[in-house]
Amino acid sequence: METEQFKIRLPSDAKAFIKAEAERNASSQTSEIVRCIRDRMDRETKTTTSAN
Template sequence: MIRKHESANMLVRLPPPLKAWLVQEAGKNCASHNSEIVRCVRERMERELAKVALERAKERAVAAAAAAE
């Protein structure tokens, strides 16, 4: 059987101030605590991937400029 969305369970321990912030943000976004955590992690992952892509593009531009000389 193939499930559309597979997920893994993970226990996360949060310091009380972070938990309070998470509860507040989830409430503002009409989201569950879980979906708020997933959103935050996904945003971080996308920023990291974009950073790597930008660094690679800069490296290619430098290499192209050096080859053109």
């Protein structure tokens, strides 16, 4: 899997949430952000598939 790196600006509450989730799941903050994005991608795919 190829990866890309970029900077992201987050509101303080979103950053705190990501940090807390990473600590709770014993994972990195990057992993938590990717998990959130993948969850959204899965939901969007299911919604698009269901609409057809």
